[in-house]
Amino acid sequence: MASTAPTAKRPTDPYAARERHHNEGQGRRLTAAFEALEAFPVLAESRNRVLRMFETGEPGAAQLVQTIEGDIALAIAVLRLANQVDGPSRGRIDSAVAAVEVLSPASVLAIANRARTYDFFERTAVWQTIPERFRLHGVATQRAAERIAAEIEYEHRDRLMVTALLHDVGKLVLVHAYPGYPRQVHGDARTPEERLQRERRELGVDHALVGGVIARRWGLPGVMAQVLESHHGDADGEAAIIRVADMLAHYLQGAPVTPSELLNAAKAINLKPAELRQIMYDLPQAAASSRPRQVDPCPMSSREVEVLKRLARGMVYKQIASELGLSTSTVRTHLHNVYGKLGAMDRAQAVLIATERGWI
Numbered sequence: 001m002a003s004t005a006p007t008a009k010r011p012t013d014p015y016a017a018r019e020r021h022h023n024e025g026q027g028r029r030l031t032a033a034f035e036a037l038e039a040f041p042v043l044a045e046s047r048n049r050v051l052r053m054f055e056t057g058e059p060g061a062a063q064l065v066q067t068i069e070g071d072i073a074l075a076i077a078v079l080r081l082a083n084q085v086d087g088p089s090r091g092r093i094d095s096a097v098a099a100v101e102v103l104s105p106a107s108v109l110a111i112a113n114r115a116r117t118y119d120f121f122e123r124t125a126v127w128q129t130i131p132e133r134f135r136l137h138g139v140a141t142q143r144a145a146e147r148i149a150a151e152i153e154y155e156h157r158d159r160l161m162v163t164a165l166l167h168d169v170g171k172l173v174l175v176h177a178y179p180g181y182p183r184q185v186h187g188d189a190r191t192p193e194e195r196l197q198r199e200r201r202e203l204g205v206d207h208a209l210v211g212g213v214i215a216r217r218w219g220l221p222g223v224m225a226q227v228l229e230s231h232h233g234d235a236d237g238e239a240a241i242i243r244v245a246d247m248l249a250h251y252l253q254g255a256p257v258t259p260s261e262l263l264n265a266a267k268a269i270n271l272k273p274a275e276l277r278q279i280m281y282d283l284p285q286a287a288a289s290s291r292p293r294q295v296d297p298c299p300m301s302s303r304e305v306e307v308l309k310r311l312a313r314g315m316v317y318k319q320i321a322s323e324l325g326l327s328t329s330t331v332r333t334h335l336h337n338v339y340g341k342l343g344a345m346d347r348a349q350a351v352l353i354a355t356e357r358g359w360i
Helices: 014-037 042-057 062-069 072-083 096-102 105-114 130-152 156-164 167-179 192-203 207-216 220-229 237-252 257-269 273-282 302-312 317-324 328-342 347-357
Strands: none
Touching: 014 167, 042 062, 042 072, 042 105, 062 072, 062 096, 062 105, 072 096, 072 105, 072 130, 072 156, 096 156, 130 156, 130 167, 130 237, 130 273, 156 220, 156 237, 167 207, 192 207, 192 237, 207 220, 220 237, 237 257, 237 273, 257 273, 302 317, 302 328, 302 347, 317 328, 317 347, 328 347
16 A cells, blocks of 8 residues: 655744734724724713703704714714614615604614713723713814815715714724724824824724724715725815814814825815815804704705795896796795795795705
């Protein structure tokens, strides 16, 4: 019988083994951090505001949206639940406005009731001051983003409010995954760009990339995940708006920002230097935007909205009819319907109501 020669073992590549071990360890750390983020707490005042809204009956959508958009954990919980609801909108809910439309107010109340909370005056052992710091920067970025959106007439303002609030959610994962983050990882890096480079060099990932991963893990729309993971570097579209807003938030909080980087980022969204200077001047003292957002469902048809918009600009029936290709009697009928739907007595009151609610 012929003897079988033993198979020679291939020499082990120690570098490949170390790299594989490193990747496996990193994967375990990130997975554990994703799970830890499930318990990220809601601000106690946010929870209390939701509870107070229901003391006198069911609150309006605008009230709920405003509170959801002001709290990172609440926004995450509401959007995750809304994206799990069966139907054509499953996995497509990209704003607090859309989430409130899909969920019943009772569902939002239930989320608030069972949420873990934190308070500035009662620190938790796990999160310390992290929730407050992240909320403050998230809201500052959100405010800057809304001001930019008003300046450049960006149409997806409702989604922008959430992506701006959650833009740094990847950092919450890294805090748990890597001891010493961010202080030891960032070291003496001063600007957002320098800190991102340190993350990539020291950890092999950055918070923006991790933010996109966690958004997909939560079942949020892909467009939101893409914005979160690409809001640094050569971003465009909504991600570029977030990049500029992030820099402005650091600027407002007295942190270093590279002027040339800010100008280049603004250029990507066609924001001229003069407009950028105006925004930087306005933000510390003015409301985020003078234009109300449409939160409550609009009762008017698209044609009725077009007619009312022109009425608001001071146009008379004949001018409106000519511009829209309608008869004067049709314009009059549209406006009569508008008054009834808005509960308005006259054109002035109709314009005021529609403007206050962001419908025109």
